[in-house]
Amino acid sequence: MTPSKWIDISQPLTNDMANFPGDTPFSYSLTYTKEETGSVNIGQMTTSLHMGTHVDAPFHYDSNGKTLDKLDLDLYIGKAKVIDVSDVDTITKDTLESFNLDNVTRVLIRTSLPNNPKHFPDKMPELDPTIAAHLHEKGVQLIGVDIPSVDSADSKELETHHALYKHGIFILENLMLDHVKSGNYELIALPLAIKGADGCPVRAVIRPID
Template identity: 65%
Template sequence: MTKWIDITQTLTNDMAHWPGDRPFTYEVAATKEQTGSANVGKITTSVHMGTHVDSPFHFDNDGITMEQIPIETYIGKAKVIDVSSYHTITPEVLRDYNLEDVERLLLHTSLPNNPKRFPEEIPLLDPSIAAYLASKGILLLGIDMPSVDPITSKSLDTHHALYKHGIHILENLMLDNVSPGLYELIALPLRIAGADGSPVRAVIRPIKGDMANA
């Protein structure tokens, strides 16, 4: 049986976080000795720590929240493509890849996977890719960066463009050691009522016979 590949950032107390955002912490809040029966852990975190999804409410007050997004969005066939030779990803770049019958697209960019260092700059996703991806029937865009927009962006143009075209967002994937090709994807968010995002456990499994022509 083909093994699943974990493409999730491990949540650790020393991982990087957005400047000004709440860092991730885990602690044993009550020990087995204290409770008499079990260790009980406690976490504090932003919902945008590590590998996570955004709901439209993250950047639009009228946008839907996590529990309103169909769970099928995050389960199914996905294609990984390598765009690491480009600093700016545009529709012209994406036209070089076969995206027919692809509903979930995962981009391996030039940003090295390093959860303990928050990048000052990341490759750029031109907002115009949203219309192109929608024309191909894509409903989920995953990236190995902390955002689909520049780190300093306040307008979040690519977030808004993707939402306008019905494309959901999955960020901070670990793709450095993943080969281009077709995979099964499971990236389930927590069912948090009213939430603007959620951490996920993202895993992929190669689809036999479909790992070429990426």
């Protein structure tokens, strides 16, 4: 039996993609062309570490938290469950209780926000901090969302970030899930080994499993 193909659920990094308000936009350009070097093209990029599909290291919102290079890679490889909560604008504990998350380590949440990497949303679906205790009780260690942040863009308290952190749940943001059906998948979303970093873009892919 031929294995299912991998599905890309990451945002392409492009020079016209939207960035978090006030953050460093993504930019790619050639530093040297093949004509200039005589042998190769050499590119460079400038970017916030929270552009596109990315992971948050705890150091992002806790100065004493783990940096990117200290994270357990097993978090970002393995079985994941995609659930669709696009019928609500606020995701609460009650919302998640309607799904069977028993023995689910990684949950990827499709919200009501359409995927549009070139536009930063004026308003995002909200994740109530109470989901953290519920997810922890089910054994979830990684939450992925198809929105730029698990908290509102203007939040200073970052209550959902901290609630998830308190319950040992790590964060993957800005997934592309509009073309993905609910169900069980294999996930690969490895962060780069950037020493001391607060996060970084990832290439997130999934493959259906029985």
